[in-house]
Amino acid sequence: MTTHLVLLRGINVSGHNMIKMEALKTTLEAIGFENVQTYIQSGNVFVDTEEENAAAVGFKIKQEIFKAFGHEVPVVVIGKADLEACLKNNPFLKEVVLDIKKLYVAFVSTILRSDNINDLKISQFKPDEASIDENKIYIKYAVGAGKTRFDQKYIEKKLNVTATIRNWNTVTQLLQLFDER
Structure with a gap:
């Protein structure tokens, strides 16, 4: 299992691209991510997955955010x-x-x-x-x-x-x- 830190850009800023962290957590768990943990409302999310490739994780999350919330959100995935x-x-x-x-x-x-x-x-x-x-x-x-x-x-x-x-x-x-x- 690999832990990735997903950094979302431009969510919950000045009333734009609003995403509740609990809803985001539920959405990411529903597509197979484990031990999902958010930190503050600005889009910092830890996920565990078998997928080691950070770009693949970011792409999957970006697609799911668009599908679930209708927001085109840039994503950068980093490691410890x-x-x-x-x-x-x-x-x-x-x-x-x-x-x-x-x-x-x-x-x-x-x-x-x-x-x-x-x-x-x-x-x-x-x-x-x-x-x-x-x-x-x-x-x-x-x-x-x-x-x-x-x-x-x-x-x-x-x-x-x-x-x-x-x-x-x-x-x-x-x-x-x-x-x-």
Whole structure:
């Protein structure tokens, strides 16, 4: 059995793409996922399955969400190693003075090359900062996520990927939940 963390983008935001977590849990159990656990309303779902391929799991869930709820929801599926890498590889954690509330991670659907950072043209968003690590982009917002144009839509457009962003508190909580499973 493999545990996957499914990150849904854009659900339950400002009254759009509303999905109750209990209904989502029931729907995913009905199509064969086991030990389904949700964390907060923003679309973080743990599932256990015999399927090891994360892309296959994401595709199946995306299809079922459309079928059951009528929403076209982008999905990124990650494993425990992805979250552990966040704690180990986030370059911003090495800073002496750090406001954790300004740290975010964009999880993307494919492995990125280190030179993709040039494609993002992050310098035009200074003083925001970003660093790429495989399928993650570590972000440090100068003011906050709500006051920048360096967001998930921008990342998706520039890199031609599916992306979803989580704040640092959520990332650490999700890792803790993985450990508890």
